[in-house]
Amino acid sequence: MAKKATRESYGAALVEYGSNENIVVLDADLSKSTKTDMFKKEYPDRFINCGIAEADMMCVAAGLASCGKTVFASTFAMFAAGRAFEQVRNSIGYPGLNVKIGATHAGISVGEDGASHQCLEDLALMRSIPGMVVINPADDIEARFAVKAAIDHDGPVYLRFGRLAVDDVNPADYKFELGKGVQLTDGSDVSIIATGLPVGEALKAREMLSAEGIKARVINIHTIKPIDEDIITKAAKETGAVVTVEEHYIMGGLGSAVTEVVCKNHPVPVNIIGTDRFGKSGKPAQLFEEYGLTAANIVKNAKEVIAKKSGK
Numbered sequence: 001m002a003k004k005a006t007r008e009s010y011g012a013a014l015v016e017y018g019s020n021e022n023i024v025v026l027d028a029d030l031s032k033s034t035k036t037d038m039f040k041k042e043y044p045d046r047f048i049n050c051g052i053a054e055a056d057m058m059c060v061a062a063g064l065a066s067c068g069k070t071v072f073a074s075t076f077a078m079f080a081a082g083r084a085f086e087q088v089r090n091s092i093g094y095p096g097l098n099v100k101i102g103a104t105h106a107g108i109s110v111g112e113d114g115a116s117h118q119c120l121e122d123l124a125l126m127r128s129i130p131g132m133v134v135i136n137p138a139d140d141i142e143a144r145f146a147v148k149a150a151i152d153h154d155g156p157v158y159l160r161f162g163r164l165a166v167d168d169v170n171p172a173d174y175k176f177e178l179g180k181g182v183q184l185t186d187g188s189d190v191s192i193i194a195t196g197l198p199v200g201e202a203l204k205a206r207e208m209l210s211a212e213g214i215k216a217r218v219i220n221i222h223t224i225k226p227i228d229e230d231i232i233t234k235a236a237k238e239t240g241a242v243v244t245v246e247e248h249y250i251m252g253g254l255g256s257a258v259t260e261v262v263c264k265n266h267p268v269p270v271n272i273i274g275t276d277r278f279g280k281s282g283k284p285a286q287l288f289e290e291y292g293l294t295a296a297n298i299v300k301n302a303k304e305v306i307a308k309k310s311g312k
Contacts, residue, residue, distance in 0.1 A: 003165035007104040007141035010161045011035025013121045014072060014102075016044050016144070017151055022062055025222040028054045028075040033163075034104045042234035050077035054079040058087035058099075070151060073099055077106035077160060078246040080123035092156050093129040100150045100157045101126075103171035105129045107247035108287045109197055110281040116277030124252025126158040127225050133178070134225040136160040136254075142222055145176030149172040153178060154257040160272045162197050162247075163283050169220065183235075187217035190302045191235035194245040195254045198293050200271075202245055216302060227257045233265040244271045245298055250274035269308035271301040 014025060014036045018177040024046045025068030031037040031049065040047040050057035054075050060074040073080070081088070089092060092099045104123060110118045126134045133153060137143040143161060150157040168185065184199075185206055194202040199220045207217040217239055236242060243260060246254040264268055275291045288294055 002142040003167050004145040005163055006137055006140065006161040007035050007163060008024050009036040009140040010102055010104065010147060010159070011246065013044050013144040013147035014039040017148060020070070020151070022047070022068070022070050023151070024048070024069045024071050026050050026057050026061055026071065027072045028052060028079065030075055033076070033162060034074040034102065036072070036102070051286045054084040055087045058084045059091050061097070061099045061295045062097050065099045070097045072102050074102035074104065074121040076117060077119035078117050081125045081158070089129055091130050096131050096155050098154055098156070100159060102159050102161065104161040105163045107162060107197065108291055109162050109247060109284045111131045111164070112281050114281035115278040119198055120247070120249045120275060120279060121252070122158070122160060123224055123246070123248050123254065124256070127252060127257065131155060132225065133138070133157040133223070135223050136196040137222050138196055138220055139166060139170055139286045141168055141170045141172070141174050142176060145174070146222065149176060150176045160196065163195065165295065166197055167200055168202060172251060176222070176279035178207045179199045179223045179226045179228060182220040182222070183229040184220055185216070186281035187215035188239055189215045190241040190243060190306050191219060191239045191256055192243050192245065192298060193219045193221055193232065193235065193254070195224060196247050198245040198247055201288070201293060201295045202298060205302065207293055208299050209302055214302065214306070217278045221254060224254060224257055228259065229261045229265065230260045232258055236262050236266040236268045240268050242268060243273060243298060243301045243305055244270065245273045245293065248274050249278055249295060271305050271306040273297060273301055
């Protein structure tokens with residue numbers, strides 16, 4: 001199948017479920033990029049362009065939700081989680097309103113747009129808001145299911161989507177369950193826990209490790225909050241070593257969430273792959289290489305945690 005960006009999946013899913021007349025979609029003058037223009041074409045009476053005023057858009061979303069609507073508010077992740085954080089926190093999170101934040105263009109895979117647009121702190125920011133559900137789908141299949149899960153969930157949801165077209169990593173008969181991780185492969189030597197676009201690299205790393213006789217378990221965590229404690233704890237107990245991979249800062253994202261679970265339930269060595277510096281302009285593949293979001297670096301880290309658990 002052809003590669004597809006999860007932002008495209010987001011737009012298609014809004015149209016797919018748009019027959020629900022309770023759904024209203026807002027955008028901050030970026031509908032062609034966020035792909036909410038698909039919904040606009042099909043349901044123009046339930047689409048509102050709020051202009052380049054992200055904070056205002058979140059307040060409009062809160063108002064509509066308080067009147068019983070299921071609202072999707074969309075813009076780039078840097079603006080949704082960064083510029084409008086106060087409004088998301090106080091107007092959506094605090095009252096627990098039924099607003100779904102569709103944040104596209106997250107991570108360094110935005111590429112040439114550079115550091116100002118490469119949001120690498122959004123998962124941490126959204127995790128910090130009580131009651132906020134945080135979802136980071138890895139492919140087209142998962143992104144579509146994530147939108148449906150957000151609609152079915154009563155309360156605020158942050159959905160993170162990418163600009164870069166990627167291969168599917170989940171099977172066609174994939175079952176999405178909010179708050180549940182997905183074990184993609186089995187293994188007894190190390191667990192590789194990934195979220196979003198790097199899940200594909202985790203699977204490549206598993207093949208590389210397998211060629212060396214190392215058995216790696218790959219787990220896809222699509223729901224960062226609430227996180228699946230059971231699948232993480234089981235992985236820690238059964239493999240004794242964990243590597244996490246995310247297109248995000250190493251502070252506050254998947255790695256932090258996983259280590260919180262591991263430390264509480266079954267302490268084992270954990271290596272966190274992410275970044276602790278701003279992004280930069282460049283081709284996505286070059287940036288993934290520079291920032292260590294590659295199968296080769298996952299393999300390196302997997303061997304390091306295996307050595308740690310062996311006391312070498």
